[in-house]
Amino acid sequence: xxxxxxxxxxxxxxxxxxxxxxxxxxxxxxxxxxxxxxxxxxxxxxxxxxxxxxxxxxxxxxxxxxxxxxxxxxxxxxxxxxxxxxxxxxxxxxxxxxxxxxxxxxxxxxxxxxxxxxxxxxxxxxxxxxxxxxxxxxxxxxxxxxxxxxxxxxxxxxxxxxxxxxxxxxxxxxxxxxxxxxxxxxxxxxxxxxxxxxxxxxxxxxxxxxxxxxxxxxxxxxxxxxxxxxxxxxxxxxxxxxxxxxxxxxxxxxxxxxxxxxxxxxxxxxxxxxxxxxxxx
Numbered sequence: 001x002x003x004x005x006x007x008x009x010x011x012x013x014x015x016x017x018x019x020x021x022x023x024x025x026x027x028x029x030x031x032x033x034x035x036x037x038x039x040x041x042x043x044x045x046x047x048x049x050x051x052x053x054x055x056x057x058x059x060x061x062x063x064x065x066x067x068x069x070x071x072x073x074x075x076x077x078x079x080x081x082x083x084x085x086x087x088x089x090x091x092x093x094x095x096x097x098x099x100x101x102x103x104x105x106x107x108x109x110x111x112x113x114x115x116x117x118x119x120x121x122x123x124x125x126x127x128x129x130x131x132x133x134x135x136x137x138x139x140x141x142x143x144x145x146x147x148x149x150x151x152x153x154x155x156x157x158x159x160x161x162x163x164x165x166x167x168x169x170x171x172x173x174x175x176x177x178x179x180x181x182x183x184x185x186x187x188x189x190x191x192x193x194x195x196x197x198x199x200x201x202x203x204x205x206x207x208x209x210x211x212x213x214x215x216x217x218x219x220x221x222x223x224x225x226x227x228x229x230x231x232x233x234x235x236x237x238x239x240x241x242x243x244x245x246x247x248x249x250x251x252x253x254x255x256x257x258x259x260x261x262x263x264x265x266x267x268x269x270x271x272x273x274x275x276x277x278x279x280x281x
Contacts, residue, residue, distance in 0.1 A: 001152065009034050009138055010097055011157030016164070017150065026150040030141060037066060037137040039086065040097050046133055049123070050086060056124045067118040069233060070136050076258070077241040082212040084114025086130030092217060093199055094208050103200040111215035135159075139190060139236035158191040158239075160184065161232040171226045171263050171271075179271045180263050182228060183278035187260065190235035192243045193224035211244060220246035223267050227253065228260040228277075238262065250274050 004023055005014045008030035017023040038044045045063050059067065070083035091108040094101055115126030125131075142154045142161040153162045160169055162184050171180040174195035182189060194207040194217075206217035227238035238259045242249035253262035254274050261277035273279070 006030075009038070009141070009156060010040070010134075011138075013157075014155045015145075015151045016153040018152070022150050026145055026154070029145055029148075029150060030156075033137060033141045036060075036062060037133045039090075039132060039134070046131060050130045055127070056122060058121050059118075059123050061121070064118060064121050064123070066133055066137060066140065067123060067131070069140060070131070070133065071118055073136060073237040076256075077237060079212060080244050081237050081240050082114055083131050083133055083136055084116050084125070084129050085210040085212050085215060086132035087111050087114070087128055088210045088215040089132050089208060090130065092206060092210070093201060094197070098197050101197075101199050105202065107202045113215065114212060135190075135192070135236045135240060136233065139188075139231070139233035142232040143188070158193070158196075159188075159232045159236050160190070161188045162186060171224075171265070173265050173269060174223055179265050179269075180226075180273065180279055182226070182261070182263065184228060187228060187230055188232040188235045189226060189228050190232060190239040191224055191226040192236070192239035194218065194220075194243070195223055209240065209243060218244055218246075221267050222246050222249060222264050224265045225249055226263045228262070229258055230260070234258055 002017045005012055015026055036045050039046050073081045088111045093104045112128045114129045116129050117124050138156050139159045142156050142159050145151050145154045146161040146163050152164050163186055165185045167184045169182045169184045169189045170178045173179045194209055197208045198205050209218045211218045225239045225242035227235045229235040229238055242253050242262050245252045253259045261274050263273045265271050
């Protein structure tokens with residue numbers, strides 16, 4: 001097994017592949033997805049979609065698939081996870097790759113609550129709605145990489161998909177220390193955090209996690225949320241929902257049949273998990 005890491009989709013990808021050819025195929029796969037779905041590439045399909053002034057647009061089959069997954073995320077979280085928050089993400093200052101993000105002196109004005117729908121290849125949206133596929137695309141990419149046999153385990157910026165029954169994943173706190181070790185095995189894990197990709201707006205620290213009900217960065221006592229699920233995409237959706245639910249996140253996770261387990265790290269360093277979470281020593 002070959003273990004390698006490389007940069008893609010604005011993060012570090014770690015992969016365990018059977019051969020050099022598989023590794024090359026994996027890197028090409030991540031580049032293909034990034035070139036199509038990145039909001040930081042002006043020639044990507046997503047950038048062209050967001051910049052198109054039309055209220056209804058016909059999209060490619062691949063884009064329609066990602067938008068349908070975004071619609072499913074919105075549905076299974078009762079609107080809490082919404083890919084339509086792109087205008088708020090950009091408006092609060094995250095409008096370029098993160099290394100270029102700078103602090104802002106003033107908070108932006110009000111952003112309209114996103115409104116959009118996908119019907120076959122037809123995408124419709126309310127004025128001002130912009131799409132951010134970041135987390136959805138990252139989890140989906142990891143899933144496809146493992147399902148296609150390009151890798152046995154892929155981890156991309158907190159999203160992990162594994163076909164190895166012996167996989168153990170570490171949950172880190174904001175200092176990079178191990179807060180918990182989770183027996184993952186065959187499955188997926190994702191972490192959503194307010195301690196990553198942080199900058200200041202009007203003197204206060206903000207993160208890229210937007211609350212679609214307020215179109216502003218979320219705040220609360222929970223620092224990070226990690227969810228284990230069957231796929232990296234579902235784990236990504238679940239982790240963001242648990243984080244946005246705040247103090248009620250674990251209770252919400254317990255009620256979701258598609259969430260296997262969840263771990264939260266609070267701002268004070270406390271660590272809590274759902275009943276039955278398989279922790280490793």
